[in-house]
Amino acid sequence: MLDNFFKFKENGTDFKTEIIAGITTFLAMAYILGVNPTMLADGGMPVTGVFFCNGNCIWYRLHNHGAGCQVSARTGSRHGT
Structure with missing residues (x-):
């Protein structure tokens, strides 16, 4: 069922690879x-402002470039990325 929706075989990937990629992305975003904000606060920027700015950028990226797409992470090379 998931293979038909996401076309894993067509995109040269599988369910396990995509789950690991999702967890990796989540952990990277949590780290950021x-x-x-802590690093930029050392340079004089407000921690709260940097935190919310980063959160908004992450939200925008996920909702406008990832959510609802029926492509796997490996299709990015076809789009010039």
Whole structure:
């Protein structure tokens, strides 16, 4: 069922690879939300402002470039990325 929807075989991937990629992306975003504001605060920027700015950027990226797409992570090379 998932293979038909996401076309894993057509895109040269499988369910396990996509789950690992999703977990990796989540952990990277969590790290950015935790560490980036602290680093930029050392340079004089407000921690709260940087946190919400990063959160909004992550939200925008996920909702406008990832959510609802029927492509796997490996199709990015066809789009010039």
